[in-house]
Amino acid sequence: MKKLLLIAPFLLLTGCSSSQTWGWYVIDPTTASGWTNVKFLISGMGATIQISLIAAVLSIAIGLLVALPGLSEKRSWRLVNRVYVEFIRAIPLLPMLFWVFYGLPIVFQSMGLNIPIDPFWGAIITLAISDSAFTAEIYRAGIQSIARGQREAAQTIGLNYIQTMRYVILPQAIRRILPPLANQFIYIVKMSAFASVIGMQELTRRANELVVTEYRPLEIYTLLIFEYLILVLIISAGVRWLERRMGADERG
Amino acid sequence: MSDAAIELAGVNKWFGDFHVLKNIDLTVKTGEKVVVCGPSGSGKSTVVRCINQLEKHQKGTIRVDGVELTDDPKSVATIRSEVGMVFQQFNLFPHLTVLENLTLGPIKARGLSRKEAEEKARHYLARVHIPDQADKRPTQLSGGQQQRVAIARSLCMEPRVLLFDEPTSALDPEMISEVLDVMVELAEEGMTMVVVTHEMGFARKVADKMIFMDAGEIVEQGHPEHFFTNPQSERCRKFLSQILQH
Numbered sequence: 372m373k374k375l376l377l378i379a380p381f382l383l384l385t386g387c388s389s390s391q392t393w394g395w396y397v398i399d400p401t402t403a404s405g406w407t408n409v410k411f412l413i414s415g416m417g418a419t420i421q422i423s424l425i426a427a428v429l430s431i432a433i434g435l436l437v438a439l440p441g442l443s444e445k446r447s448w449r450l451v452n453r454v455y456v457e458f459i460r461a462i463p464l465l466p467m468l469f470w471v472f473y474g475l476p477i478v479f480q481s482m483g484l485n486i487p488i489d490p491f492w493g494a495i496i497t498l499a500i501s502d503s504a505f506t507a508e509i510y511r512a513g514i515q516s517i518a519r520g521q522r523e524a525a526q527t528i529g530l531n532y533i534q535t536m537r538y539v540i541l542p543q544a545i546r547r548i549l550p551p552l553a554n555q556f557i558y559i560v561k562m563s564a565f566a567s568v569i570g571m572q573e574l575t576r577r578a579n580e581l582v583v584t585e586y587r588p589l590e591i592y593t594l595l596i597f598e599y600l601i602l603v604l605i606i607s608a609g610v611r612w613l614e615r616r617m618g619a620d621e622r623g
Numbered sequence: 624m625s626d627a628a629i630e631l632a633g634v635n636k637w638f639g640d641f642h643v644l645k646n647i648d649l650t651v652k653t654g655e656k657v658v659v660c661g662p663s664g665s666g667k668s669t670v671v672r673c674i675n676q677l678e679k680h681q682k683g684t685i686r687v688d689g690v691e692l693t694d695d696p697k698s699v700a701t702i703r704s705e706v707g708m709v710f711q712q713f714n715l716f717p718h719l720t721v722l723e724n725l726t727l728g729p730i731k732a733r734g735l736s737r738k739e740a741e742e743k744a745r746h747y748l749a750r751v752h753i754p755d756q757a758d759k760r761p762t763q764l765s766g767g768q769q770q771r772v773a774i775a776r777s778l779c780m781e782p783r784v785l786l787f788d789e790p791t792s793a794l795d796p797e798m799i800s801e802v803l804d805v806m807v808e809l810a811e812e813g814m815t816m817v818v819v820t821h822e823m824g825f826a827r828k829v830a831d832k833m834i835f836m837d838a839g840e841i842v843e844q845g846h847p848e849h850f851f852t853n854p855q856s857e858r859c860r861k862f863l864s865q866i867l868q869h
Binding site for chain 2 (some may be wrong): 518520521523524525526527528529530531534538539542543
């Protein structure tokens with residue numbers, strides 16, 4: 372009985388189930404139609420990577436802009452940071468995506484602007500804004516972890532606020548900020564799957580479309596999961612490399 | 624221009640409800656060396672930190688070379704450019720080399736060329752007796768060396784006044800004298816200095832004026848000769864007997 376439980380998952384995936392037939396042929400690269408399907412599925416990779424990369428870069432920039440007022444001594448500046456972080460963090464990604472894609476063009480129109488939002492930029496804007504609340508908190512924690520004496524020493528040798536950040540605080544904080552920031556990138560890659568619902572031709576959308584024509588959800592979605600797995604594993608390797616380098620730097 | 628480098632008049636400061644500085648009046652003349660002592664929590668570090676606005680005072684006036692410290696960022700910048708500060712924890716920048724620690728301010732805040740700044744940095748490193756550590760990271764140096772680098776970093780800004788906030792308190796005993804020696808040399812060269820310290824041997828050697836603070840007030844001030852041999856107040860007498868009995 373125990374043995375049976377152990378091999379059950381394999382039986383499930385290899386098609387030894389009695390109730391239904393299995394069809395790995397649908398993504399079998401050795402057949403012409405299978406290869407066409409696989410190429411179709413993988414062709415979403417470029418869009419997923421593009422959306423994720425641009426969103427991550429924007430999120431890293433917006434996050435810093437949001438984090439800085441949160442470190443101010445003035446309460447009103449800190450409030451700006453708090454309101455942004457709490458508000459953005461509270462919005463689930465899918466409703467925000469709908470709001471940006473269907474709602475924002477109407478807001479623009481009412482202001483007399485004709486700015487269309489296509490699925491590509493709709494997804495990027497949503498992912499970047501949504502993620503920036505988290506990157507802002509990462510920056511804030513990282514900058515706050517640098518001892519106050521560093522800022523004071525910078526002030527006493529005449530550096531202004533921007534110079535203090537640029538030459539003293541951020542170069543030290545970046546070691547603590549980069550690894551969690553890179554982790555955040557993994558979230559963006561996974562969340563980019565939501566772009567499929569507004570018609571962006573990325574990995575998940577391609578899978579959905581193929582399922583509709585081939586009726587092979589298990590096989591196709593299994594491949595989809597492995598596509599994301601490969602992307603995330605590559606990023607993880609990058610993060611670990613980064614952490615090692617930072618660690619080595621700190622000791623040296 | 625008056626010969627007063629620093630003038631504090633009726634300075635008050637609160638941390639929340641805690642009245643940390645009470646009506647501080649203090650004048651430091653150009654070239655004068657003032658040593659501030661007192662029990663911990665007496666406000667002595669806070670006084671020094673107010674002079675370059677690392678802390679804001681809430682009442683009274685502070686003037687450095689006749690310029691009054693206000694909320695105006697310009698006045699703060701002017702005063703900081705004339706006042707150097709040496710911290711208890713050194714506060715060197717760990718991600719930069721010793722040389723870069725020294726040239727950062729002159730290059731970015733003063734607009735010196737890299738070459739000028741490096742010449743100046745090497746000059747002051749020689750003056751604090753560590754000319755050959757320029758390319759090391761601060762963490763590769765001993766505590767005493769680090770504090771001397773910190774002093775050199777302040778000197779590179781060519782301040783008119785140097786503030787010391789317990790510069791030897793974080794040092795191992797065997798390294799205290801190498802830092803004090805540098806400070807004595809600076810004093811002998813005529814630098815205006817305000818030093819918060821418990822090193823009474825140093826105070827006896829260089830101080831023109833002793834200040835004793837307790838509970839946010841200046842309880843007693845005077846020439847070291849009178850200060851050490853004949854303190855007027857009971858609190859000061861008690862404090863001195865406690866730190867001098869070893």
